[in-house]
Amino acid sequence: MDRIADAFSRAKAEERTLFVSYLCAGDPDPDTSFEACRTLIENGVGLIELGIPFSDPLADGKTNQHAAERALAAGMDHAKCLELVRRIREISQVPIIFYTYYNLVYAHGEADYVAMAKAAGVDGMLVLDLPPEEATTWMKTCREAGMKTVFIIAPTTPPERVETIANAATGFLYYVSQLGVTGVRATLAGDMREKVEEIRRHTDLPVVVGFGISKPEHVRAVGAVADGAVVGSALVNCLAANTDNPAAALKALAETARELVTGC
Numbered sequence: 518m519d520r521i522a523d524a525f526s527r528a529k530a531e532e533r534t535l536f537v538s539y540l541c542a543g544d545p546d547p548d549t550s551f552e553a554c555r556t557l558i559e560n561g562v563g564l565i566e567l568g569i570p571f572s573d574p575l576a577d578g579k580t581n582q583h584a585a586e587r588a589l590a591a592g593m594d595h596a597k598c599l600e601l602v603r604r605i606r607e608i609s610q611v612p613i614i615f616y617t618y619y620n621l622v623y624a625h626g627e628a629d630y631v632a633m634a635k636a637a638g639v640d641g642m643l644v645l646d647l648p649p650e651e652a653t654t655w656m657k658t659c660r661e662a663g664m665k666t667v668f669i670i671a672p673t674t675p676p677e678r679v680e681t682i683a684n685a686a687t688g689f690l691y692y693v694s695q696l697g698v699t700g701v702r703a704t705l706a707g708d709m710r711e712k713v714e715e716i717r718r719h720t721d722l723p724v725v726v727g728f729g730i731s732k733p734e735h736v737r738a739v740g741a742v743a744d745g746a747v748v749g750s751a752l753v754n755c756l757a758a759n760t761d762n763p764a765a766a767l768k769a770l771a772e773t774a775r776e777l778v779t780g781c
């Protein structure tokens with residue numbers, strides 16, 4: 518079963534953009550985090566990026582950093598992240614990607630980290646601070662375990678590295694359309710089409726675009742050039758604004774997802 522390929526091919530067949538969500542696992546607490554994932558699935562999300570909370574999330578903007586802080590403060594650990602995946606698998610076959618940092622992989626050992634995730638039902642990994650040039654053993658370990666390895670391409674990625682990254686990736690490629698770190702923005706990058714077309718010259722993998730997406734018109738603009746639209750901070754903000762009221766957080770999440778999915 519290739520949940521990732523199935524999700525993208527279903528979206529393509531239905532001529533829609535795959536709605537990809539990001540939340541930090543365990544934000545604001547393990548139970549609410551599971552209900553948040555259920556809410557997203559019920560409101561159109563077709564692929565879940567789960568951030569593994571880490572104390573030094575250097576690639577994340579303030580919104581995601583605070584989400585990781587809330588999750589860690591709520592006692593989220595690796596075992597609970599795997600338990601969250603198992604709970605999601607009881608209700609859905611939605612593809613799940615771990616967004617993690619290499620310190621967390623190293624702490625368990627690559628083989629164990631991948632094996633535990635695969636057993637729980639994770640479909641792919643994005644190690645945010647591990648470039649393909651340093652990921653030879655990682656990619657081999659994941660390939661042998663049937664775990665996809667997603668990689669990121671940025672606006673500043675030079676052409677020769679676009680090819681290297683595109684050739685290393687499996688599952689899909691993620692084009693982060695803005696410079697800097699994650700976070701809601703008023704406008705999207707203007708050169709998205711050219712960069713995605715450049716990526717597509719090197720791969721047949723699906724390409725998703727993220728960074729700053731917060732409105733249906735952003736999703737529509739991304740959908741015109743890419744196979745999926747990634748929304749993180751706009752969803753995380755729903756939890757951040759209601760940390761003392763899980764029901765309100767989930768209601769805001771459902772409303773935001775329902776609005777964004779109209780752009781898919």
Ligand SMILES: O=P(O)(O)OC[C@@H](O)[C@@H](O)c1c[nH]c2ccccc12
Pocket residue numbers: 539566568576577581616645669693699700701702727728729730747748749750751
């Ligand atoms: O938050 P935004 O602007 O909607 O962007 C998605 C982003 O949060 C998610 O894909 C992500 C979370 N952590 C990351 C680190 C690097 C790149 C991307 C990410």
